[in-house]
Amino acid sequence: MEGAKVIAKDLGFFLTHSSTKSNDGEKYPRIYLHCHRGYKNNTYVPDPDKKGRSNTKSLKDGCRFRVRLVGLPEEKTWMIDGVKDNHNPGQFCGFHNHALELYPEGHTQRNAFTNEELKDMKEMEWARVAPRKMMQTINQNYGTHHNKRQFYNMTANIRIERLSGMTPSDWTLHHAREMGYYIGYKRDDDRHLTHLFLAHPESVRMLSAWYHVILIDSTYKTNKYKRPLVEVIGVTPVKRNFNIGFAMMEGETTDSYVWLLRELQNMLGDRIPNAILTDKEGGLVAAIPQVFTKSAHLLCIWHIKRNIEAKMMDLGIPQEVARGVVHGSWKKVMEATTPHAMIEEWENFKNGFWGRNSKLIEYLDRECLEHKEKWACAYTNNIFHIGNTSTNRVESAHSTLKAWLNTSTGGVDTLFLSWHASIGGQVIEIRKELETCRTKTFKGAYGPPYGVIRGSVSLYALELMFVEGKKTPSECDCVIGRTHGLPCSCRINSFKGAGDHFR
Incomplete structure (x- = not known):
């Protein structure tokens, strides 16, 4: 039977098993095969008046091509024979009513996955490779023409197999x-x-x-x-x-x-x-x-800025203008370093052009300033957040x-x-970065006060300390000590002046 199917595939069509008969009084056993575009029962005729979905598609078009395989026990072989057409006495079902295969990509029977391909697909599915990328890899590696739908269907089947009946x-x-x-x-x-x-x-x-x-x-x-x-x-x-x-x-x-x-x-x-x-x-x-x-x-703070921008647009203010306000006068309110300075910036905002927009001022007062301790630098600069705002x-x-x-x-x-x-x-990337901190040296960290801690402190922390150390005593606000837990400028310069090292 498989040999007959291979011959049919080479000729451009596919055979499907219809029935097997061996104990019906006939001398030899027979296996009946029909064209995959025909019906299993050769006498079946679809009812055109039967109601059904009109938008469906089917390969079945009533092709009457049939063959039978006759077993010859004496010769230990099978013979391919024709099948008589019940509708046309004296004739055989030896003709197709459709064109033979032209593009193999459209036939899953020819494009079935091999065991090797299935093994590769299971590994890729476990690694969360998208079916469209599987298609490119498998077709390129094996020289096949599997279509996209095959990959999506097989991925779904692999998942069902993986679940093994569990929810x-x-x-x-x-x-x-x-x-x-x-x-x-x-x-x-x-x-x-x-x-x-x-x-x-x-x-x-x-x-x-x-x-x-x-x-x-x-x-x-x-x-x-x-x-x-x-x-x-x-x-x-x-x-x-x-x-x-x-x-x-x-x-x-x-x-x-x-x-x-x-x-x-x-x-x-x-x-x-x-x-x-x-x-x-x-x-x-x-x-x-x-x-x-x-x-x-x-x-x-990013969500706060975005929400303010959206509110201003709801009030009919163009997006470019709203964005300019958020990143301009409102930014000064957000980044004021002390509560007193923040109040001053807020008063300046209200006394400026946008103070005339009562709905905007009401929104900022109710939705933003009511929770100012949770986002304003004047308050968050006293919280250890490692720069995450x-x-x-x-x-x-x-x-x-x-x-x-x-x-x-x-x-x-x-x-x-x-x-x-x-x-x-x-995890791999984090470990890589940690090892880099152990083996590489930040060029600005030679000598006091960084010499001893090189290799045991992250490069990111050393960079922050190096930049902080460039500030003058009058510029030091000691914020980095509270937000990052790192020495501020005055402490760095104190150690540097004494030639001492952080330990």
């Missing part, structure tokens, strides 16, 4: 547990997963060392459940962020965020973050003081994860695998 949530919990993940989850009364928090074992280890500043933000369009995905990000001393964990929650309510923060608190143990940076999401803002009572809560790091993490996802409608298992794949590369 996506159960599979995720099982494998996350096997991989040593920190796991937190909640189920409803029907045992459906409503909340999930996962943290890679390497992330747990990094958090134990670098817990001082934590950034939290949510994003959408990452899963088929249309639930928010919350990413929790930490900051390393080499100016690289690391993913602490991700959570998928039922909604962005205060209760959901309290649950997430409790899981984060459980990971931290007795460690307390100095600062937690977020946007102005109501549920998250309300949850933080309930859990992290001793941590400073900062609001993202916006959630851009989390936005970057969102983009990275979505690049690994390849889809916005995947299940929780797809989300977990994409997250796991992204963490591996992240």
